[in-house]
Amino acid sequence: MSNLQHLLSSADLDRDSAIALLDIAEEMSGVNSRDIKKLPTLRGKTVVNLFFEDSTRTRISFELAEKRLSADVINFSAKGSSVSKGESLKDTAQTLEAMGADAVVIRHGASGAANVLAHSGWINGAIINAGDGTHEHPTQALLDAFTVRRRTHGSASVGKGLDGLKIAIVGDVLHSRVARSNLLLLNTLGAEVHLVAPPTLVPADSGDWQAKIHFNFDDALASVRPDAVMMLRVQAERMNASYFPSEREYSRIWGMNAERLAALKPNALLMHPGPMNRGLEVTAVAADSPNSTVLEQVANGVSVRMAVLYQLLSGERTSIDG
Amino acid sequence: MVDLLITNATLPNGLVANIAVAGEQIVSVGSETPAAKTTIDAKGLVALPGFVDLHTHLREPGFEQSETILTGSQSAAAGGFTAVHAMANTSPVQDTAGVVEQVQALGVSAGYVDVVPVGAVTVGLEGKQLAELAAMADSRARVRVFSDDGKCVHDPVLMRRALEYVKAFNGVVAQHAQEPRLTEGAQMNEGKISAELGLAGWPAVAEESIIARDVLLAEHVGSRVHICHLSTAGSVEIVRWAKNRGINVTAEVTPHHLLLTDELARSYNAVYKVNPPLRTQEDVLALRAALVDGTIDIIATDHAPHPIESKDCEWQAAAFGMLGLEIAASVAQEVLVESGNSNWQRVAEVLSHNPAEIGLLTEQGQALDAGAVANITLIDPTAKRTIDGSHSKSTNNPYRGLTLPGSVVHTIYRGYQTVANGELAKSGRS
Numbered sequence: 001m002s003n004l005q006h007l008l009s010s011a012d013l014d015r016d017s018a019i020a021l022l023d024i025a026e027e028m029s030g031v032n033s034r035d036i037k038k039l040p041t042l043r044g045k046t047v048v049n050l051f052f053e054d055s056t057r058t059r060i061s062f063e064l065a066e067k068r069l070s071a072d073v074i075n076f077s078a079k080g081s082s083v084s085k086g087e088s089l090k091d092t093a094q095t096l097e098a099m100g101a102d103a104v105v106i107r108h109g110a111s112g113a114a115n116v117l118a119h120s121g122w123i124n125g126a127i128i129n130a131g132d133g134t135h136e137h138p139t140q141a142l143l144d145a146f147t148v149r150r151r152t153h154g155s156a157s158v159g160k161g162l163d164g165l166k167i168a169i170v171g172d173v174l175h176s177r178v179a180r181s182n183l184l185l186l187n188t189l190g191a192e193v194h195l196v197a198p199p200t201l202v203p204a205d206s207g208d209w210q211a212k213i214h215f216n217f218d219d220a221l222a223s224v225r226p227d228a229v230m231m232l233r234v235q236a237e238r239m240n241a242s243y244f245p246s247e248r249e250y251s252r253i254w255g256m257n258a259e260r261l262a263a264l265k266p267n268a269l270l271m272h273p274g275p276m277n278r279g280l281e282v283t284a285v286a287a288d289s290p291n292s293t294v295l296e297q298v299a300n301g302v303s304v305r306m307a308v309l310y311q312l313l314s315g316e317r318t319s320i321d322g
Numbered sequence: 323m324v325d326l327l328i329t330n331a332t333l334p335n336g337l338v339a340n341i342a343v344a345g346e347q348i349v350s351v352g353s354e355t356p357a358a359k360t361t362i363d364a365k366g367l368v369a370l371p372g373f374v375d376l377h378t379h380l381r382e383p384g385f386e387q388s389e390t391i392l393t394g395s396q397s398a399a400a401g402g403f404t405a406v407h408a409m410a411n412t413s414p415v416q417d418t419a420g421v422v423e424q425v426q427a428l429g430v431s432a433g434y435v436d437v438v439p440v441g442a443v444t445v446g447l448e449g450k451q452l453a454e455l456a457a458m459a460d461s462r463a464r465v466r467v468f469s470d471d472g473k474c475v476h477d478p479v480l481m482r483r484a485l486e487y488v489k490a491f492n493g494v495v496a497q498h499a500q501e502p503r504l505t506e507g508a509q510m511n512e513g514k515i516s517a518e519l520g521l522a523g524w525p526a527v528a529e530e531s532i533i534a535r536d537v538l539l540a541e542h543v544g545s546r547v548h549i550c551h552l553s554t555a556g557s558v559e560i561v562r563w564a565k566n567r568g569i570n571v572t573a574e575v576t577p578h579h580l581l582l583t584d585e586l587a588r589s590y591n592a593v594y595k596v597n598p599p600l601r602t603q604e605d606v607l608a609l610r611a612a613l614v615d616g617t618i619d620i621i622a623t624d625h626a627p628h629p630i631e632s633k634d635c636e637w638q639a640a641a642f643g644m645l646g647l648e649i650a651a652s653v654a655q656e657v658l659v660e661s662g663n664s665n666w667q668r669v670a671e672v673l674s675h676n677p678a679e680i681g682l683l684t685e686q687g688q689a690l691d692a693g694a695v696a697n698i699t700l701i702d703p704t705a706k707r708t709i710d711g712s713h714s715k716s717t718n719n720p721y722r723g724l725t726l727p728g729s730v731v732h733t734i735y736r737g738y739q740t741v742a743n744g745e746l747a748k749s750g751r752s
Binding site for chain 2: 088089108112115119120132133177209
């Protein structure tokens with residue numbers, strides 16, 4: 001395992017460290033199925049959930065992970081940007097440092113905010129990026145990889161990557177931190193990545209991206225035969241900005257519906273980072289099908305975040321019950 | 323008895339000469355050695371006409387926490403400048419005769435460089451209504467360069483009218499070429515790196531489409547037009563085409579666009595956030611070639627000071643802009659001389675003769691000949707300096723830590739030594 005200090009990007013993880021994290025998450029998942037879902041590992045450590053954007057799901061997932069590791073948890077909701085609200089990221093960070101935070105989980109609307117926090121010298125604790133603007137969301141990528149690995153390899157998952165699997169990521173790639181983090185991590189783990197989107201919603205220059213880009217969902221499904229399809233959420237602010245003509249057209253051309261579900265391999269995974277826009281990028285029939293992993297992703301998110309916190313914050317590497 | 327004798331200076335053409343200054347004037351350039359009150363031994367130093375910046379943000383009035391006319395003038399003198407054009411985006415905006423006269427007067431009382439106010443093209447830089455351009459031209463500030471810099475004069479009709487109107491007093495519109503709709507929320511160059519970093523892209527086409535429109539407008543109405551801070555290879559192609567066609571267009575490039583690339587954004591360090599953004603290495607090479615071949619006429623700094631809090635934050639929240647006055651000469655030397663692609667004569671053109679000509683300054687940018695106003699910059703071309711602090715009030719300096727060639731040893735502004743042996747004079751010329 002490399003000496004991970006922060007988790008800012010999926011690029012911080014090489015193959016060995018990514019698999020090690022997923023393996024620890026498997027152990028954490030065992031803890032999460034016990035009656036007493038608690039480990040003493042982070043007793044005495046203070047973890048701050050610093051959320052500049054609303055995200056109840058991600059926040060409670062981290063909070064649960066922290067509490068199950070016995071950390072002291074502080075939720076700091078600092079809505080609004082630094083400029084408009086007067087208090088800057090710097091002041092907030094220095095305040096948390098003065099209070100002795102051992103780790104900060106940050107969600108921020110500005111791309112790179114977690115990097116700035118980690119390299120500014122304002123704060124010494126570990127920084128975990130819980131989503132920065134349209135940049136990255138590495139714990140989401142880890143939980144997605146964990147989910148795919150588990151569905152594919154079951155109880156034989158430990159030690160394995162995602163070699164040879166074909167994963168399609170569908171929707172607003174341009175603005176998606178989930179897509180960026182998954183692109184990097186899936187490649188690191190040996191999967192083949194396909195991006196499916198209207199041309200308006202991929203970067204103008206994605207020449208360096210390790211992925212094949214498709215502009216036709218049906219053709220992509222037919223030619224690639226993906227093992228998993230990740231649907232991205234369409235954000236409300238894209239809807240009237242000429243990225244696509246209408247919600248109906250988007251849903252028809254780029255949405256996951258019963259017909260496309262039927263065209264998948266029988267055991268293919270249908271994934272979504274949540275919250276879903278039912279009827280837009282995914283129909284109810286598809287969302288509630290056996291292929292859907294949406295709720296598993298939520299459960300796995302806690303295990304994966306426990307693994308990340310454990311790796312960043314526990315000093316010695318003893319057994320997780322140590 | 324002359325006031326100042328500069329001995330054994332190397333002129334831009336490579337000849338070695340003594341330069342004698344009496345009062346504000348150069349009285350002889352050659353082998354004469356008249357008795358002098360002060361003598362500068364300039365052996366090994368290159369003598370250039372004092373530099374003229376067509377694009378400086380002095381921030382006063384209104385943003386004195388970033389820079390004042392005094393501190394900006396001092397930074398300019400330290401960089402070898404003897405004149406700067408003070409951009410109009412102050413508060414109040416330099417869009418009336420009263421404000422431009424005030425800026426000019428503050429420049430005179432600072433006494434380190436000629437402070438030449440740029441007038442806003444539109445009232446309040448709002449792009450809706452022409453400012454009183456003739457009133458500014460006729461004022462004591464004698465404004466000839468007009469710009470809404472920071473904002474593009476985007477409305478094509480307004481741009482056309484401005485280009486036409488300033489012909490009455492041989493003015494020039496300096497356009498900040500940025501199509502606003504194509505750059506809403508833009509944070510950095512749109513390309514591979516913005517795609518990776520998830521920062522909203524500022525596409526090259528947003529600059530190039532405005533330049534293409536404006537050179538055609540200038541041709542149509544028979545006006546001259548100046549393009550601020552060209553930053554892309556495509557912009558170079560358009561300006562080259564326009565010049566070949568005989569259109570009266572001039573163009574500037576900043577030191578940072580000649581040296582730095584968008585790779586630096588990977589740090590998310592907002593000191594590298596600037597508008598137009600740092601582009602790719604391919605763009606840098608095209609800009610350098612264009613500066614050598616004359617497609618680009620001048621280097622202008624776009625010196626844009628900001629207080630620490632405007633940069634010490636997340637990239638998206640940070641202000642655009644970087645310092646430039648004190649490294650411009652070094653970047654010019656690097657690109658034109660050290661590269662072997664051009665020479666000191668070209669440095670004199672791009673930093674002095676040409677910007678003075680564009681701004682119609684008669685007492686700046688003159689060749690170092692007898693009778694010229696004594697604006698002289700002496701450079702040690704062999705120096706290597708690692709960039710650290712500056713005389714600006716602000717610290718948003720992206721060059722910190724870089725080693726660049728050349729240093730300004732002496733600056734003579736209208737016969738007054740604003741910089742002597744690398745030290746800034748304690749007070750300006752009274």
